[in-house]
Amino acid sequence: MTTITIATILLLLAIGIVAVLAGCPKENAPIESCCCLGFNTSVFNKRKSGVYTMVNFCGVKCYDAEVYCDTINGGGGWLVVQRRQDGSVDFNRTWVEYEDGFGELTGEFWYGLRALHCLTGQGGWEMRMDVKLADSTKVFLHYKQFKIASAEDKYKITIGGFQGTTTDPMAGHNRMNFTTIDSDNDQRINGNCAVFSLGGWWFNNCWHAAPNSVYQRNSGFYINNQWVTFLLIEIKVRPFQCII
Template identity: 45%
Template sequence: MSRMAMFLRNHQRGHQLLLLCPEKTWRSHDVAMKANMGSCPSVINCLISLVSATWCLTFYCSTVLGARNCKELLHQGVVMSGWYTIYPDGMAPLQVLCDMDTDGGGWIVFQRRYDGSVDFYLGWDSYRRGFGSRLTEFWLGNDNLSHLTSTGTWDLRVDLKDFNNTAYYAKYSAFRIAPASDNYRLTIGAFLGGNAGDSLSYNNGMAFSTKDRDNDQWSSNCATNWPGAWWFNDCFIADLNGVYRLQQNSNPIGVLWATASTSSINYSFKISEMKIRPE
């Protein structure tokens, strides 16, 4: 195969311009195409034109690399839920779990709990950075949440399942997390409905608290008395980062959302997901 000089330039968000030019010549267009495909692994479409004057193949590669969030991925034709890399404005590339199935899809999942395999009774720095993994339960990280929600307007959706696999949800407008300088303070807008009821408005405007950073409105530390981390007020009627229970439980220490129509306001849920999507 002839040696080629390769020039890769950003054409615009989500597109790349790739020029492959032989130092002398090439055997066939097929050789050049194979060389290009190794350099554009996320190609959706490539429009190919032969620039005969310079003997270059020009590839306009439409990729998903420029998507800023899961909703943009959905609009680009990505319809399967799973882990993807997004490119939010002003942030490094970020791997996120995209829920493309629930309520029209396009959701970034930032909290997931389903089996108690990950300890959520952690400190400030762990919640700041995020913890868990794509194979386990996880928290995406308060820094990431703050950066993501700093521009635009975002909806929040909470999805829950009890130990009978009955599903509940709650939805809010205008979700935003403040930066670390304001202790990742929670702001939400209107409760948009859902059979889980509204257990979060009580925490609206509250700073985030952990076992080693007490920012709540109580004289003691909510995060140590009800082990977890949350936007505690004095203290809460929801705490989805509380202690995970392996079976149905009505202990007030648990994965709680008190307004859901379960057998007890202290019912600890089996599955919890929190997710955001641009409005």
């Protein structure tokens, strides 16, 4: 952990956020959370976005996992759970594949529904999407509430508290179950939204958001009264107690 003064520690204790300083080791050492990365202040040792080994992942003692941390956007401290950037990975996957995750952390990937439930089931979490649209415009979507239910509840999404640089494309997806090509849990009466879009998501009937559909064809969002596709998207999560 970066050296800080006694006065700073007392101040952090007083406001109840010193816990996020734990697990902020020196360069190249494992971390306990992405929260300690990316804050350019005297308290934190700024480190680059990239792949890190996270110890005690999801609160499981002695279980380590590789994660990709975003240390820059929205104050940093984000654990990236999805990335599309070139269409090199097929997101038209089965239920089990979406549960377990697929792809590579340094390229395109989906981190997995099991991990999302495990993470967001521990206290309050927020979610952010950083998107570069097909016309190279950059936008972000930030949700102050984000939670994924268990497999028994079809990994239902709870999302709210929207802030961003566009209209909210996820408003109609709140409290929807996850749907894949082989597990139809959406609200569409005739057909499966994942089969139609060729990618899994928390579909309604069917969507205003489809970031996992065919890259630069079906993948995109309905924002500002039009459907737009993207060149790049990262979806990331962060616990409330992160210092920003």
